[in-house]
Amino acid sequence: MATVTYAKATRVYPGAKTPAVDALDLEIGDGEFLVLVGPSGCGKSTSLRMLAGLEDVNSGNIFINQNDVTHLPPKARDIAMVFQNYALYPHMSVYDNMAFALKLRKTPKSEIEARVKEAAKMLQLEEYLSRKPKALSGGQRQRVAMGRAIVRHPQVFLMDEPLSNLDAKLRVQTRSQIATMQAKLGVTTVYVTHDQVEAMTMGHRVAVLLDGHLQQVDTPRALYDRPANVFVAGFMGSPAMNIKTVGLTDQGAKFVDMLLPLTRDQVAAAQADGGNGRVTIGFRPEDTEIVGGLDKGMPITVDLVEELGSDAFVYGTVALEGQDERFTVRADPRKVPQLGEVVHVRPRPDSHHAFNAATGLRLG
Amino acid sequence: MAATTSTPPVAAVPTPVADTLAGKTRKKLVSRGATIASIIIAILWTTPTFGLLVSSFRPENEIKTTGWWNFFTDPEITMKNYNDVLFGQSAANGRLASFLVNSIVITVPSVLFPLAIASFAAYALAWLNFRGRDWVYIGVFALQVVPLQMALVPLLSFFSRGVKLGGLTLMPPWQLEGAEKFVQVWFAHTCFALPLAIFLLHNFMSELPGDLMEAAKVDGAGHAKIFRNIVLPLIVPAIASVAIFQFLWVWNDLLVALTFGGTDQTAPMTVRLASLAGTKGGEWQRLTSGAFVSMVIPLIVFLSLQRYFVRGLLAGSVKG
Numbered sequence: 190m191a192t193v194t195y196a197k198a199t200r201v202y203p204g205a206k207t208p209a210v211d212a213l214d215l216e217i218g219d220g221e222f223l224v225l226v227g228p229s230g231c232g233k234s235t236s237l238r239m240l241a242g243l244e245d246v247n248s249g250n251i252f253i254n255q256n257d258v259t260h261l262p263p264k265a266r267d268i269a270m271v272f273q274n275y276a277l278y279p280h281m282s283v284y285d286n287m288a289f290a291l292k293l294r295k296t297p298k299s300e301i302e303a304r305v306k307e308a309a310k311m312l313q314l315e316e317y318l319s320r321k322p323k324a325l326s327g328g329q330r331q332r333v334a335m336g337r338a339i340v341r342h343p344q345v346f347l348m349d350e351p352l353s354n355l356d357a358k359l360r361v362q363t364r365s366q367i368a369t370m371q372a373k374l375g376v377t378t379v380y381v382t383h384d385q386v387e388a389m390t391m392g393h394r395v396a397v398l399l400d401g402h403l404q405q406v407d408t409p410r411a412l413y414d415r416p417a418n419v420f421v422a423g424f425m426g427s428p429a430m431n432i433k434t435v436g437l438t439d440q441g442a443k444f445v446d447m448l449l450p451l452t453r454d455q456v457a458a459a460q461a462d463g464g465n466g467r468v469t470i471g472f473r474p475e476d477t478e479i480v481g482g483l484d485k486g487m488p489i490t491v492d493l494v495e496e497l498g499s500d501a502f503v504y505g506t507v508a509l510e511g512q513d514e515r516f517t518v519r520a521d522p523r524k525v526p527q528l529g530e531v532v533h534v535r536p537r538p539d540s541h542h543a544f545n546a547a548t549g550l551r552l553g
Numbered sequence: 554m555a556a557t558t559s560t561p562p563v564a565a566v567p568t569p570v571a572d573t574l575a576g577k578t579r580k581k582l583v584s585r586g587a588t589i590a591s592i593i594i595a596i597l598w599t600t601p602t603f604g605l606l607v608s609s610f611r612p613e614n615e616i617k618t619t620g621w622w623n624f625f626t627d628p629e630i631t632m633k634n635y636n637d638v639l640f641g642q643s644a645a646n647g648r649l650a651s652f653l654v655n656s657i658v659i660t661v662p663s664v665l666f667p668l669a670i671a672s673f674a675a676y677a678l679a680w681l682n683f684r685g686r687d688w689v690y691i692g693v694f695a696l697q698v699v700p701l702q703m704a705l706v707p708l709l710s711f712f713s714r715g716v717k718l719g720g721l722t723l724m725p726p727w728q729l730e731g732a733e734k735f736v737q738v739w740f741a742h743t744c745f746a747l748p749l750a751i752f753l754l755h756n757f758m759s760e761l762p763g764d765l766m767e768a769a770k771v772d773g774a775g776h777a778k779i780f781r782n783i784v785l786p787l788i789v790p791a792i793a794s795v796a797i798f799q800f801l802w803v804w805n806d807l808l809v810a811l812t813f814g815g816t817d818q819t820a821p822m823t824v825r826l827a828s829l830a831g832t833k834g835g836e837w838q839r840l841t842s843g844a845f846v847s848m849v850i851p852l853i854v855f856l857s858l859q860r861y862f863v864r865g866l867l868a869g870s871v872k873g
Contacts, residue, residue: 241771263770264773273764276764276870277768277871278765278870279867279869279870322868324869
């Protein structure tokens with residue numbers, strides 16, 4: 190069991206001008222499941238590989254259990270890693286794949302066998318122990334990769350997009366298996382993904398990265414309810430939040446006839462830092478309703494309706510300050526509007542988020 | 554996939570055959586016409602060898618007066634040629650058996666040394682990050698163009714005079730005598746083999762997925778363990794092919810053995826074969842059986858290493 194601390198950890202690739210990971214500060218608690226999420230190229234995998242010892246740390250430090258491991262080789266860190274493409278040893282049987290690390294550490298044979306059997310049982314791999322990886326399906330290979338990490342009883346699990354090679358259905362299933370297993374084993378886990386659904390469903394806390402900078406780290410609920418900036422707001426949630434920058438009045442932000450109220454503090458903060466009379470407003474499709482014309486909603490012309498059975502998402506455009514802007518709204522799947530119809534939409538009271546137009550930071 | 558391909562289909566990735574130029578070419582290559590053509594070529598190619606085999610069993614008189622195909626109308630078999638070359642006792646003929654041993658003594662280390670050194674070097678060049686790595690690789694690559702003949706005299710002087718810089722002796726002469734001259738031959742063959750062996754093994758090794766090495770590192774393996782437990786088992790096909798090339802090269806080599814080897818004590822079979830026909834070349838019927846004796850071991854080596862030429866060793870390791 191262990192804690193992990195990144196202290197201003199920075200990685201600059203040779204020849205690159207900007208750091209891939211820039212002064213990352215992050216504390217991961219004992220037994221915590223932390224998810225690193227972000228678009229591709231945001232530095233999430235690099236951060237993980239720095240913790241694994243596969244990537245140099247150019248400045249700053251990384252601690253596991255208060256021990257400085259910044260410049261230790263991977264094998265001195267007592268971590269186990271699951272790779273995106275599994276990286277199984279193709280010439281070894283499933284059993285040997287899982288036993289490899291233990292054999293290297295000269296673990297007694299009987300214990301190796303006990304641990305491998307235990308992990309195989311947990312992962313339903315018992316009947317495949319003598320097979321080579323090439324005789325396994327994708328899901329089974331993925332489980333072998335997990336098993337290889339589990340048998341080690343490491344301080345920290347590192348997982349680099351372990352589900353991205355599985356098909357959609359298997360991914361959902363494996364997702365919950367991994368979360369359950371982590372809860373059962375109680376091992377500190379750092380999990381990298383670009384999929385915000387995985388991040389929301391699996392993580393105790395989620396760290397959002399962009400361009401090597403940590404944007405926000407918090408529980409999934411808090412990330413969803415109080416995104417710290419425009420990027421996090423747009424990244425978390427599907428379909429994405431409606432985010433538009435509009436003119437600011439004393440009372441709030443104006444969308445055609447619809448006024449979204451802002452507090453006095455919010456208005457003041459929006460004016461500061463080069464806000465220049467503008468404010469960025471975001472509201473989630475699921476927080477938005479189709480209302481009667483009298484309720485001062487915003488009229489949008491429907492151009493696409495996605496029906497998912499449980500939900501329906503309505504996409505429509507409206508001319509906003511001279512430009513066509515697109516909005517997404519969740520609608521009652523039994524009462525969807527027609528294409529080309531004009532409907533009035535309005536976020537539920539106090540469900541909208543406001544951000545400074547220049548800095549992108551959350552207001553209040 | 555065309556049904557007539559002789560290679561077993563690889564498990565994971567079915568190669569799309571049609572459409573691409575390579576695909577079309579491949580289709581043509583497995584067509585009936587191509588098969589017939591290759592059979593004809595094979596027959597043309599093997600006929601002289603077959604004739605040689607037949608001749609080696611014919612009496613000296615027959616060989617020197619009629620063509621080998623007369624054997625079928627007038628079969629007359631003798632083992633005298635083999636008896637002569639293998640066990641004859643005169644200075645110019647025979648005793649091939651002891652030269653066969655010499656050949657083996659020369660060849661086995663001359664294959665193993667470069668293989669061992671080259672696989673270490675290739676691993677370092679492919680998977681270790683050190684300053685100047687690329688320049689070392691380019692240097693090794695470039696060394697392949699130096700013809701072996703150019704190195705003969707310098708190497709000979711290296712053995713017999715050592716290395717001197719000004720008045721300073723950096724390395725004394727080797728002063729090898731008699732059977733010790735084997736060392737010179739091993740050394741020379743190893744030197745000449747390294748550039749190509751490193752180049753081939755490096756190319757094969759660098760194709761291995763990097764995640765595999767990283768997984769092993771995280772699992773606690775150092776470079777020695779990675780090399781031994783991960784890399785070596787996966788480059789067996791490359792090692793087998795380099796081994797075969799090097800084996801055939803050394804086995805058939807005359808020049809290096811003649812230059813760096815000593816007298817009969819260290820001379821390989823090729824040296825003996827060259828003198829089998831006698832000083833005036835009158836006894837050339839012995840070459841028939843001599844050639845076959847020298848062919849036996851390469852055939853055995855080739856056939857026994859063939860099973861290591863496996864495709865798809867990496868199947869199931871990484872995805873994507």
